[in-house]
Amino acid sequence: MKDTPLTRRGILSTVASIFDPLGLLAPFTLKGKQILQEVCKEGTDWDEKLSEELRPKWEKWRLDLPKLATITINRCFKPKDFQQRKVEFHHFSDASNSGYGQCSYIRLENDFSEIHCALIMAKARVAPKKVVSIPRLELQAAVLSTKVSTILYQELEYKNSAHYFWTDSKVVLGYVRNEARRFHVYVANRVQRIRDTTNPEQWNYISTNENPADHASRGLGAKDLQTSNWFQGPKLLWKCGNIVENNQKFDVSSNDPEVNQASVLAINSTEENCLLNRVERFSDYKRAVTGVAALKKFIKTRKTKNHYTITSVEDRIEAEKTIIKMVQHKFFKKDIDQLYKQSSKCTGNLAKLDPYIDVDGLLRVGGRLKRATSLDMGVKHPAILPKRSHVTHLIIKHYHEKTAHQGRGFTTNAVRSNGFWIVGISSAVSSHIYKCVQCRKLRGRGKKRIKKVWIVIHMYGIKSHSYRDARRHDNRRLYQRS
Ligand SMILES: [Zn+2]
Secondary structure (H helix, E strand, C coil): CCCCEEEHHHHHHHHCCCCCCCCCCHHHHHHHHHHHHHHHHHHHCCCCCCCHHHHHHHHHHHHHHHHHCCCCCCCCCCCCCCCEEEEEEEEEEEECCCCCEEEEEEEEECCCCCCEEEEEEEEEEEECCCCCHHHHHHHHHHHHHHHHHHHHHCCCCCCCEEEEEECCHHHHHHHHHCCCCCCCCHHHHHHHHHHHHHHHHHHHEEECCCCHHHHHHHHHHHHHHHHHHCCCCHHHHHHHHHHHHCCCCCCCCCCCEEECCCCCCCCCHHHHHHHHHHHCCCCCCCHHHHHHHHHHHHHHHHCCCCCCCCCCHHHHHHHHHHHHHHHHHHHCCCHHHHHHHHHCCCCCCCCCHHHHHHHCCCCCCCHHHHCCCCCCHHHHHHHHEECHHHHHHHHHHHHHHCCCCHHHHHHHHHHHHCCCEEEEHHHHHHHHHHHHHHHHHHHHHHHHHHHHHHHHHHHHCCCCCCCCHHHHHHHHCCCCCC
């Protein structure tokens, strides 16, 4: 390694030279970053010599650096010949005065109930220079965890595996699980970010001395890194069976400084129901989607000078997701809760669809087409909808009209190829076509013609009392004429 001068520039160069994109050495690099932050705080110039206080700290860390060479990490998460039956991800987060961070582990279980865990990704950051309370930093660390979880979901091929989140902060768990209280902007924004991609049921408590993310918030020397539980994860993960018990309650005290006292009684789920009620007033799916998109856009831009409600394609796609999600939460609440709670299996009525919850929180059909890369996500894993809901009705109506009032087969195909899986679709479509005014008119025309033929037959004195006979006569008359 190059010897760099004992200045701010030299320290930055050394710290930045460690290449660790997955953050596997995060607790170690954090120590270096913390020293750099202290140098910055002192206000020393780029090429000024280091102060006497910081010098020993830096030299100790610098001497530690070559020891990293002795650390080996298996490139494969899985031991040789290990056939996993279940895959889980566990994300831990923590914060201290000097920093905050998170670490994510993969937990594999095989048919013999043997467990294997490995660190797959971690992040450690120094605490901001501005003083921030520990609960706020803990919350920031939790947000970091959800970000890493999203990355892992997208990058790894384990789409149906469960993700769990752990923190030693009961305050944060209270914030995330809270339904009844409103918070100040800082906390509210971060809680919303957490709830956008995770369900409160996924969040669990772990004691501080077991939490491996503690290292990512305080930092470790090279030797301690090897002897700690950093690479293997806490003992808890290595236990057999289900390690998540979700019966603890975490409350936010009304004296919490983050609680907004003015409006304490706003409840999230009623808001959602209220919006769904609004959607149910629409009689056209496209208009309902545009309406929700415009509303969302308005809320987003209401504080800017020129708020506007013209929506883009992306806005409408987002709005469509919101509507589907609301319907699913109303009709499949039990299944969704179960999926979030018990790893990845659903045992309810939807079990045979092998459902899972995607990164946007939509309930989708699982199944065999997982690896078919040529297919669109919506076709491979359509979103599940109930048979009887207003939105389902609107969707069937929309695609029935789009296929120019074709029969059941065409309409069903159009709905499916646009990424919807309606439970009991054929009878739902049939009943819609039966009631469809346009189709009735078309059918009616046929009936009228038959009626006319029937009268003609009577005039000629042919005794026939059924439409079918009348139609037969009608055909025969045509043949005779030609
Ligand atoms: Zn029709």
